[in-house]
Amino acid sequence: MTIDKQKLQKLLWAEAASYRADCADWKRNTEALDEFLGEKTVGEVALELLAENETLRKERDQLAEDNRGLLEDFAGAL
Structure with a gap:
């Protein structure tokens, strides 16, 4: 598997942080992660x-x- 682990880590931390904060950025961060992961x-x-x-x-x-x-x-x- 070839995946940019640093980018994945940043996206995961951004999603986790915005989810915990119940932040409006959560949806945007989730969409960015989904786009990065593809299928x-x-x-x-x-x-x-x-x-x-x-x-x-x-x-x-x-x-x-x-x-x-x-x-x-x-x-x-x-």
């Missing part, structure tokens, strides 16, 4: 972002494990 719902985007985060977490863990192995090999060579 997807906020829920669908959230699920895709969670899946992306899990993939990144697994990659990070694998890299950390690889680094530990390299450090152990290096320490053993000393």
Whole structure:
């Protein structure tokens, strides 16, 4: 999924803030968010972002494990 996460974050915060304040901007902010998301719902985007985060977490863990192995090999060579 390719999505401008910074723009999404700004739109979500704007909608949340205007909703909490019961502000007239809420409808405008909601429409801007809907336009940005296109055919997807906020829920669908959230699920895709969670899946992306899990993939990144697994990659990070694998890299950390690889680094530990390299450090152990290096320490053993000393």
